[in-house]
Amino acid sequence: MFKPMTSVFANHQIAGHYRAIDRAQKCIVPFHFEIQGQEYPKPEPERNWLRRLSGTRSEKYAIVELTPRQVVLWSPEGRNLGEMPLSAVQRIQIGAIRWHVSQGLDPRHAFRATIFVLTDTGNYYFANSDMEVLPAIFKFAHEHGIPVEDPLRLIPLLKLGWKVAALTLHETYSQLVAHTGYPDDKV
Template sequence: MFKPMASIFTNHQIAGHYRAIDRAKKCIVPFHFEIKGQEYPAPKKETNWLRRLSGTHSEKYAIVELTPTKVILWSPEQRNLGEMLLADIKLIQIGAIRWHASAALDPRRAFRATIFVVTDAGNYYFANPDMEVLPAIFKFAHEHQIPVEDPLHLIPLLKVGWHAAAKTLHETYAQLAAHTGYPDSKV
């Protein structure tokens, strides 16, 4: 969809951690998102009582944090992988890719949200398992005057909520994706 270019993220860690940013320029990389203190998807409740008491979690994820001034990438170990100013973002494209093609599965689990961040120095491709992140990103971008493309017209569909919109998207995805470059088959 977009041609990867040089990185705009300022690298704060060793070269091994820089690979996460490099991978995000070449392919869609799964990341959790944190917008205004809300994590997408919401963290699962910790089942280990010792970890609950200590405030730590068994499952850790890489996170894209959107702040009022910049975008920060965090490793699962909470290391700062890189930062970029919001002013450097030219465009955000939101979309969805089919994760499971079977209609027998719950349609809410059949898609992953895609977030493509376009800058002059590079383009970054992120995926998120929670489709509710798309309206949050749309609202965040609107508040910070960042243009948003929605080629699959998901925002009007998601206004009724992901649970209600999932079945409609599952049935109409092939038509929506036909002229956008999004793959119709599962990834």
């Protein structure tokens, strides 16, 4: 497991925002991802007609935004929690963990994407409910010269589509995580 260290995010000392970044250094925290304008998972259509007209959302999420120059963390209220230059990212590790679900559910809902961002001064652990974020992160990192580790070999599996990949991952997860340090049981 990666050892949490000092944060490289700027602006994180403002009014308690340090706790969100500090938490991401100690445990896996659910965040939505926005990669060059595309949000993962895609937001549900707003059902409230007044909010639809005004362009606001009922449900708000914390977001990790990846841009060609920097990584920015946003609070659900849209406040900047912190940012760091993209050049501070040494590598990214992508993976999957089993989530709190019962056996009878669709296997696509049994896993969460994990994204570990490793820097010189700290490591950050994120989870996302949309496994399609992994190929997007892989492509983004490749375009910007950031090494990506894929110890579970998910990228080739996800090329088959998430339905097929979920069934395969569900059946072979124990063998895939055997020597990786990922937990075999549900988180």
